[in-house]
Amino acid sequence: MAKTLVEDNFELCDEKVALLKTTEILASSLKEACEEGRKAVVKGSPEHFLEDGTLGWKICKAYETAFNSLNVLKRTAFDKLFQKYYACTEVQDSFTNLTEVEDEWDQFLVDCDRTWQSPWDYCQVKRRRIKRLGPLDVKLTDARSGRQKTLASYLEGCTSVVLVLLRHFA
Numbered sequence: 001m002a003k004t005l006v007e008d009n010f011e012l013c014d015e016k017v018a019l020l021k022t023t024e025i026l027a028s029s030l031k032e033a034c035e036e037g038r039k040a041v042v043k044g045s046p047e048h049f050l051e052d053g054t055l056g057w058k059i060c061k062a063y064e065t066a067f068n069s070l071n072v073l074k075r076t077a078f079d080k081l082f083q084k085y086y087a088c089t090e091v092q093d094s095f096t097n098l099t100e101v102e103d104e105w106d107q108f109l110v111d112c113d114r115t116w117q118s119p120w121d122y123c124q125v126k127r128r129r130i131k132r133l134g135p136l137d138v139k140l141t142d143a144r145s146g147r148q149k150t151l152a153s154y155l156e157g158c159t160s161v162v163l164v165l166l167r168h169f170a
Contacts, residue, residue, distance in 0.1 A: 016088065019070060023066070023095070027097050029062035030059060030105055033055045033105070034104050034108050066078070137151070
């Protein structure tokens with residue numbers, strides 16, 4: 001009976017060590033992704049992580065790795081592990097560090113939202129995206145005025161445009 005209790009305590013100790021190690025790795029990964037995102041914004045491309053999903057993917061992968069290493073499936077189970085060992089000051093520090101890094105990431109996303117809400121920035125991003133769409137020199141006839149315009153001229157403006165493209169087969 002005493003041996004089982006000692007083994008159980010040893011397992012609990014291993015679980016606590018795994019929690020500390022995993023949380024440290026997770027916080028480091030999140031901090032790295034946040035720094036990478038901030039560098040992308042400084043370079044003038046806040047849409048970087050939105051278009052290719054690189055940073056979002058890194059964060060999802062970091063959480064997946066952390067959850068798998070601790071054998072938990074949800075954030076609630078992850079938080080329960082912290083509650084279980086919260087009497088330990090190392091666990092408290094680890095939890096505080098992770099929370100601060102998550103708050104930093106949240107603030108980065110809020111800053112990006114503010115940038116995206118700026119009409120000028122949105123137009124610049126939209127123009128860059130339009131250039132990658134493909135053949136935009138196709139001539140279209142404006143049904144109201146009868147004038148011909150290129151597809152690019154419709155898309156370059158910063159207004160929302162609804163195009164109805166009809167082709168008459170005669």
